[in-house]
Amino acid sequence: MEQEFASRLLEEAVTEFSRLPGVGRKTALRLALHLLRQDEGVAVGLGNALINLRRGVRYCRECHNISETEMCPICADQTRDSEVICVVENVKDVMSFENTRQFNGKYHVLGGLISPIDGVGPEKLEISSLVKRVADGGVKEVILALSATMEGDTTNFYIYRQLAPYDVAVTQLSRGVSVGNEIEYTDEVTLGRSLINRTLFADQFK
């Protein structure tokens, strides 16, 4: 049911808001009316931030992570191990791994996963630039840190094949029961993997 808007400006704001993922027209209307009740600075601040983000954002020429500079702070950091490259799907994943504080190597952001259904082939992703980084030498390990989904597996395999000619170890994240998850609600494939890849109990205390 389309609502009649008393104002074209409101209509436009609602239409634009509802292009966002997970935002329907009802939510969009609520957000637009919220902005109307706030000081002008809130709407103008959000509006300008979005325009500036899209127009001004740059990507690291090395790892394709979002960056203010030509080379991102991680790639530019001499104290980080450039022999290990962690391959991730997107910018958010870089943040997630950085938040673990368990990784001191470099990253490579693919910008998506291979998905024939969505028309995303390998050529739309930063895969050839990854191969080039490896071909240029100095990389000993490529960690495939993609989602454990069909698309992730496909992309993993494609990259694995592309890197086969090079002397580089290709590893992937361990699969297993997620921390906090109950066995009862863990799927059988994961359970099987977690059994095969079981680790010494005492290792966690090292």
Place this chain on the structure above:
Amino acid sequence: MEQEFASRLLEEAVTEFSRLPGVGRKTALRLALHLLRQDEGVAVGLGNALINLRRGVRYCRECHNISETEMCPICADQTRDSEVICVVENVKDVMSFENTRQFNGKYHVLGGLISPIDGVGPEKLEISSLVKRVADGGVKEVILALSATMEGDTTNFYIYRQLAPYDVAVTQLSRGVSVGNEIEYTDEVTLGRSLINRTLFADQFK
């Protein structure tokens, strides 16, 4: 846990997004990254729509509904009954009542409800302008169409008192079991009211 952003522009977009109601930093990041993946037009379109909305929007001088013109289309519509004014909390409620297609009078948008806890007194709402509309004559009925909440009741009563000196019928929406709701889950106050205000079964077929 604050995330480290590789880009100040991204950080700003996330901060501004998360000022919206119901949008946390995690959702804000998801939305910002989504915009980065889209054509520039999507982010710029949304940004400009919000700025234009907040800067360009006008309100009807008569009913305070959102409007493109000095007087909104509803107030300007000569075929609508100007003897009946439906008092609503906000712009969205006007749309809701218009969508029912059951009302052919005029509206009056208060811009909120009296709420001492939130520091909203009657002077912050469009109540005096409502009283003036009634005082100017030609209004036979004022329908109080506010939420059935503490704030709604308070506001209803305040307006009722303000309009007492004038020869105008002050009515309110009927209370009762919501269409589609089960008796089991309807509160006792509503059940009591719906019993007292029961209507002839045959009336619905008229």
